[in-house]
Amino acid sequence: MDDSDRQADQNALTATLNSFYLYRRAAHHNVTGRRRELYARMSERHRAVLAQTTGFLHNLEQIDVAIDQNSGLLELVAQIGANEFEAPQDRSEWASASTVDMDKAQGTLKQIYRDWSAEGERERATCYGPLLAEIDRLVGDGDRRQVRVLVPGCGLGRLPFELAANGYTAQGNEFSYHMLVASYFFLNHTTLAGQFRVYPFVGSFSHLRTHDDQLAAFAVPDVVPAAVFAGLAADDADPAGLPRFSMTAGAFVDVYSDPAMAWDVVATAFFIDTAPNVLEYIETIRAVLARSSASKRYWVNCGPLLWHFESGHDDQPAGIELPMADLVKVIESYGFVFDKLEHGIQAAYATNPRAQGSWVYNNTLWVARLADK
Ligand code: SAH
Numbered sequence: 001m002d003d004s005d006r007q008a009d010q011n012a013l014t015a016t017l018n019s020f021y022l023y024r025r026a027a028h029h030n031v032t033g034r035r036r037e038l039y040a041r042m043s044e045r046h047r048a049v050l051a052q053t054t055g056f057l058h059n060l061e062q063i064d065v066a067i068d069q070n071s072g073l074l075e076l077v078a079q080i081g082a083n084e085f086e087a088p089q090d091r092s093e094w095a096s097a098s099t100v101d102m103d104k105a106q107g108t109l110k111q112i113y114r115d116w117s118a119e120g121e122r123e124r125a126t127c128y129g130p131l132l133a134e135i136d137r138l139v140g141d142g143d144r145r146q147v148r149v150l151v152p153g154c155g156l157g158r159l160p161f162e163l164a165a166n167g168y169t170a171q172g173n174e175f176s177y178h179m180l181v182a183s184y185f186f187l188n189h190t191t192l193a194g195q196f197r198v199y200p201f202v203g204s205f206s207h208l209r210t211h212d213d214q215l216a217a218f219a220v221p222d223v224v225p226a227a228v229f230a231g232l233a234a235d236d237a238d239p240a241g242l243p244r245f246s247m248t249a250g251a252f253v254d255v256y257s258d259p260a261m262a263w264d265v266v267a268t269a270f271f272i273d274t275a276p277n278v279l280e281y282i283e284t285i286r287a288v289l290a291r292s293s294a295s296k297r298y299w300v301n302c303g304p305l306l307w308h309f310e311s312g313h314d315d316q317p318a319g320i321e322l323p324m325a326d327l328v329k330v331i332e333s334y335g336f337v338f339d340k341l342e343h344g345i346q347a348a349y350a351t352n353p354r355a356q357g358s359w360v361y362n363n364t365l366w367v368a369r370l371a372d373k
Pocket of ligand 1 (some may be wrong): 153173174
């Protein structure tokens with residue numbers, strides 16, 4: 001990294017930390033404050049109807065309490081993250097959070113539900129579940145510790161955590177500081193199951209049957225990763241001395257262009273569509289698998305094709321957005337053989353389980369084997 005890259009990296013970190021700290025003020029303003037203002041401007045008659053039938057203002061107070069709980073957690077996550085990722089002590093040097101950063105802070109709360117609550121298991125089972133099952137099937141009764149599994153774009157880290165807990169040598173990779181800072185916290189700094197309560201859906205008033213559905217609270221984490229890791233530490237068996245669980249920070253294609261790194265399995269969940277140029281992802285996945293000395297090397301994937309660069313937001317460059325059938329042909333052209341290719345695997349993503357409607361993805365699950373050289 002040269003100096004300007006270093007500065008950009010530090011700005012991304014500190015803008016993220018700021019977004020966690022600013023969540024409290026922003027959410028009180030946007031979620032409850034603006035509605036109180038609107039209420040105050042309504043006619044007395046309308047206010048009376050709402051007050052008598054719904055307890056409107058009381059509900060807003062409860063939402064404020066939930067926002068405070070979320071804020072306490074995000075501030076703690078930011079505090080630990082500032083320390084671990086070595087943000088400048090002087091917060092006046094921190095970059096300001098953009099509206100995108102603020103949205104990501106809100107999104108992080110939903111990801112915490114997805115990856116680290118017991119109730120999130122319903123979602124996890126529809127995506128991580130098939131991947132874990134396929135890997136178990138492929139490895140059979142082989143020594144799992146000798147099988148290295150890489151999870152690019154691992155979000156809050158639950159999938160690589162499950163892999164390590166199930167006996168594999170797993171590594172997650174992420175480039176978003178929102179995800180890196182929050183996953184670091186959940187993976188390393190939680191000490192009790194259910195230590196925190198999170199209200200991930202408090203910011204949304206749509207698709208609710210009752211007010212309580214907005215206040216859905218989830219105890220997190222459902223497991224204490226640090227306790228699981230402590231049990232694994234004595235059990236490392238990777239020939240190159242890789243720990244059973246590790247994380248890397250940085251863009252997937254950059255981090256794994258280092259020819260020293262070899263992986264036996266690459267597992268992608270909701271990841272491939274984040275690429276501006278998916279061919280780069282495919283080449284990188286092929287390259288890390290090609291370096292593996294295992295007799296069979298696999299790419300397992302479960303996810304949609306919600307091409308992230310299609311929106312063209314934030315002055316992003318355009319991307320290459322292929323339909324699934326074309327993507328499969330491209331992947332085959334790189335020497336992969338599809339042992340399994342299933343469409344229509346239904347999965348929700350970080351959505352309120354109590355909502356009256358939510359988007360359901362029809363995901364594609366595949367097991368692609370890298371053919372022998
Ligand atoms: N696998 C997780 C997260 C999926 S969202 C889950 O199923 O919940 C996609 C993730 O990929 C995001 O966390 C995003 O930050 C990350 N990501 C996008 N582009 C990336 C890149 N080039 N390198 C590493 N991570 C990336």
